[in-house]
Amino acid sequence: MSTTTLSLRLAALLATTSLLTACASTTPQLDAVFGDAVREARTAQTLNPKASENTDPVLGIDGKAGASAQQRYQESFQAPPRTFEIINIGGAITGQ
Secondary structure: OOHHHHHHHHHHHHHHHHHHHHHOOOOHHHHHOOOHHHHHHHHHOOOOOOHHHOOOOOOOOOHHHHHHHHHHHHHHHHOOOOOOOEEOOOOOEEOO
């Protein structure tokens, strides 16, 4: 083989190798822990992680009080409470 052919083959091998390394992942350590910070923050912000295991979620309220509260809640959307008048900083009366 001539030195020109050998040089061309070596150049082609180097070019192919450099192209293949461009496809490789450069962040395997970062990819392995991707999303861990979000999961840890969500876990830290959960007040009671075992809340779904509660078998008596309405402990402390009887049926009559619960029904009354639910009825007042539903009625608040039909007739919202009247707003009261406030004198703001500019001196105008609002809430009418």
